[in-house]
Amino acid sequence: MEFDYDMIVIGSGPSGQRAAIQAAKIGRRAAVIERSRAVGGVCVNTGTIPSKTFREAVLHLSGFRERGIYGSSYRVKQDISIDDLLYRVHQVVRSEIDVIRNQMSRNRVELIESTARFVDPHTIELQSAAGHGRRQISAAKIVVACGTEAARDGHIPFDGQQVFTSDDVLGLERLPRSLIVVGAGVIGVEYATMFAALGVRVTIVDKRPTLLPFLDHEISAALTYVIQQSNVTMRLGEEVSGIDLRQGASKPVEVRLRSGKVLHAEAALYSIGRVGATARLDLDKAGVLRDERGRIAVNAHFQSNVGHVYAVGDVIGFPSLASTSYEQGRSAARHAFGLRADEEAGIGLFPYGIYTVPEISTIGRNEDELTAAGIPYEIGKANYREISRGQIIGDRTGMLKIVFSPDTRKLLGVHIMGEGASELIHIGQTLMAHDGCIDYFADAVFNFPTLAECYKTAALDGLNRLSS
Numbered sequence: 001m002e003f004d005y006d007m008i009v010i011g012s013g014p015s016g017q018r019a020a021i022q023a024a025k026i027g028r029r030a031a032v033i034e035r036s037r038a039v040g041g042v043c044v045n046t047g048t049i050p051s052k053t054f055r056e057a058v059l060h061l062s063g064f065r066e067r068g069i070y071g072s073s074y075r076v077k078q079d080i081s082i083d084d085l086l087y088r089v090h091q092v093v094r095s096e097i098d099v100i101r102n103q104m105s106r107n108r109v110e111l112i113e114s115t116a117r118f119v120d121p122h123t124i125e126l127q128s129a130a131g132h133g134r135r136q137i138s139a140a141k142i143v144v145a146c147g148t149e150a151a152r153d154g155h156i157p158f159d160g161q162q163v164f165t166s167d168d169v170l171g172l173e174r175l176p177r178s179l180i181v182v183g184a185g186v187i188g189v190e191y192a193t194m195f196a197a198l199g200v201r202v203t204i205v206d207k208r209p210t211l212l213p214f215l216d217h218e219i220s221a222a223l224t225y226v227i228q229q230s231n232v233t234m235r236l237g238e239e240v241s242g243i244d245l246r247q248g249a250s251k252p253v254e255v256r257l258r259s260g261k262v263l264h265a266e267a268a269l270y271s272i273g274r275v276g277a278t279a280r281l282d283l284d285k286a287g288v289l290r291d292e293r294g295r296i297a298v299n300a301h302f303q304s305n306v307g308h309v310y311a312v313g314d315v316i317g318f319p320s321l322a323s324t325s326y327e328q329g330r331s332a333a334r335h336a337f338g339l340r341a342d343e344e345a346g347i348g349l350f351p352y353g354i355y356t357v358p359e360i361s362t363i364g365r366n367e368d369e370l371t372a373a374g375i376p377y378e379i380g381k382a383n384y385r386e387i388s389r390g391q392i393i394g395d396r397t398g399m400l401k402i403v404f405s406p407d408t409r410k411l412l413g414v415h416i417m418g419e420g421a422s423e424l425i426h427i428g429q430t431l432m433a434h435d436g437c438i439d440y441f442a443d444a445v446f447n448f449p450t451l452a453e454c455y456k457t458a459a460l461d462g463l464n465r466l467s468s
Contacts, residue, residue: 001122005029007336008124008139009329010116010281013041014322015313016145017100018329023141024107026337031110031137033126039104039111042147042314044096046167048322051187052355053092054169055194057085064197064357065419068394080198082175089170112137118285121306141336144288144296144304144311145329146281148274148320151293156270157245162253163268166191176200176267180255182240184211186354188271189227193357196230203233203263205240205255212354216366216415218401223417226358226397235263243268276315302332310336324350351429353422358397361425364413364432367403378406380438380462384418387457388449395419400454402428402438406466409437420451427455438462 006028009016016032017040023030038045059065061084063076077084104111114126123138150165152158160168162176166187177200181192184206196202204211204227211224211234228234239258246252251264276294283290288304288311290296296304296311304311312328314320354360370377384390384398398418404411414428431440441459446452 003122003140004137005031005110005139007031007141007143007333008033008137009143009145010124011041011145011147011313011315012039012100012111013043013145013147013313013325015325015329015332016041016143017103018326019143019145019310019312019333020109020329021103021107022330022333023337024109026339028337031112031139032104033112033114033116033124035115036113038093038097039100040093040097041145042149042167043322043325044093044100046170049096050089050093050170051166051190053089054085055190055355055357057088058194058197059357061085062197062199066394068396080175082172085175086170115280117280117282118288119282121286121309140308142286142309143329143332143336144278144281144283144309144315145313145325146277146315148294148314149277150271151273151275153270153272156243158270159245162245162266163243163270165270169269176265178251178265178267179203180205180253180263180265180268181271182206182243182255182268183271183273184208184236185271185273186212187274188269189223190354190356191269191271192232193227193230196227196232197357201231201233201265203235203265205235205238205257205263207237207239209237211236215354215360215362216401216413217368218399219360219362219415219417222397222399223356223358223360227356230357235261243270274314274320278315301335302328303335308336319350319352321350321352323353349429349433351422351425353425355422358395358418359421360417361421362413362415363425363429364411365403366413366415370403370412375412376406377403377412378462378465379403380458380460380465382454382457382461384451384454387451387453389451389453390418392449393419398451400424400451400458402441402455402458402462404438404462409439410435411438416454418451424451424454427452 007023007030009020009032012032012034020030020032061077061080063074116124119125150167180203181188241258242256244254253268255263278294295317302310310332312332313325351363380402382400385396401415403413438459441455
């Protein structure tokens, strides 16, 4: 059977980009379908890139990083507007879009700006982004990389300004003076801490009793403490029963809790998770199954229940990281064309970065996981305030914790909170990838003064615990 393309990729986010480019690099005809001119998917347009750029703008303009040196009242700019914060965001987003377009062009990947839906297992119907005309194209292999969108409750009065999701943040017209964040998942806590750093009065509501419970318990507890010191009110163990808008009120958003409490603020960020953006794809026409949250189940090679239809990136669920999505796309394309037919294509050891204020990054197992598995372990810790570099930059709450085997001394996990956490984690990742022992850190010479010295301090602390 003749097809128009060897591979069609639906979605131009990190996983879709990598799948198409990998296919093109081995001489296959590849096309990427993106429903808007803003290529790059959620990652570039409303998610990872803009939110992290927003965070950097917050940290700079608020003077947050320097408050440990110059005092809690220090600010680079006194009256920070939403335009101040979004100026740099728009610059970076435009630059990223240009980079992606150039990469696709250089690798001879065709970019089709249209909406897509399945007609049958090998055929996609396109409708141009301008709404003019329809046509059909076919491919031997199809990769669904459409990503996710913020979950919305039909009973919530979303208006994009007073009640909004994380996808709406870049469209805000002004900064609220008070904000209720409904849902303390990663995205909710990230934005809660960003707004708090700006001086916004933030209240976090979540039905779970612990903040980010999947983290190492000491890291979670330390983050909770730091957030509370930023005058954030925590309403953990509480569920929201409804949200209303009160016209003309100084605090128009009313959030009602099942416990009977009523909260008021100028705005509310509704962040109860994300769902696969698959509703418009007519997956049933291809026989592809999706769950109640729009996600597609895949095997180790990222194949759906229909063998030639792959799914990668956030649409398949955990871990929903740009870093792992890149590798999922590449692995799916290689498997599709027989380059790794006999190998497991799953992603192995990877770090997790959480861009709260302060930053968190983790890799490997934590204490609770090792205890549940019956695996003996020991820990070693280093506090930024005890490291010269930590004193220089004024980070007095940062910490680095290593978890290792007391028998083999092999590194089992690293958990970091503080400035540069998402960069520092890769030192531990490298040692873990090579089954290294913490003796390496204890004996290694690190540049002085650096935050990387925390590894040496933590290793020596761990070895002292073994000998005591």
